[in-house]
Amino acid sequence: MGQFAAPFGIAVDENENVYVTDQGNNRVDKFTADGVPLAQWGTLGTGAGQLYSPYGIASSRYGGLYVCDTNFKIQEFLADSTFVTQWGSIGTDNGQFYSAAGVAVDQGGNVYVSDASADRVQVFSSAGEYITQWGPWGLGTASSSNRTESQPTSRATSLCSTR
Numbered sequence: 001m002g003q004f005a006a007p008f009g010i011a012v013d014e015n016e017n018v019y020v021t022d023q024g025n026n027r028v029d030k031f032t033a034d035g036v037p038l039a040q041w042g043t044l045g046t047g048a049g050q051l052y053s054p055y056g057i058a059s060s061r062y063g064g065l066y067v068c069d070t071n072f073k074i075q076e077f078l079a080d081s082t083f084v085t086q087w088g089s090i091g092t093d094n095g096q097f098y099s100a101a102g103v104a105v106d107q108g109g110n111v112y113v114s115d116a117s118a119d120r121v122q123v124f125s126s127a128g129e130y131i132t133q134w135g136p137w138g139l140g141t142a143s144s145s146n147r148t149e150s151q152p153t154s155r156a157t158s159l160c161s162t163r
Helices: none
Strands: 007-012 018-022 027-031 037-041 057-059 064-069 073-078 083-087 100-105 111-115 120-124 130-134
Touching (some): 018 064, 064 100, 073 100
Antiparallel strands (some): 018 027, 100 111, 111 120
């Protein structure tokens, strides 16, 4: 434990535990704030709770850990590594991902996912229900005309991770 093969995403929970996605080992590593290894989970695969080169990770104030996986899905775990749920599939329709890379959770529990190759950000409830998105690709300034549905009632506090 405590060795990496391409660490990528990082999040800190309410108890100051640090979570790191390890793309090369297809897992999540859990540490104390001082770097002492506590746990790790994940195996290579496409099934529930399995990971394939995970990217971003975010911690919610409600105890959930959300992981972006290159299996075109978001997976939720608890701090003890228990698998909770997953959502998503390959594509560019609402709720689908082409390259989910970053994830953040706002104070209300909404989950924000950056879909890098689809040039958008999608917003979901904590249960994975699609709420809205914005994008598309462009080099101009953002405007409200890029929104595709109604705006969620709360805002993300970070696009990397929140506590």
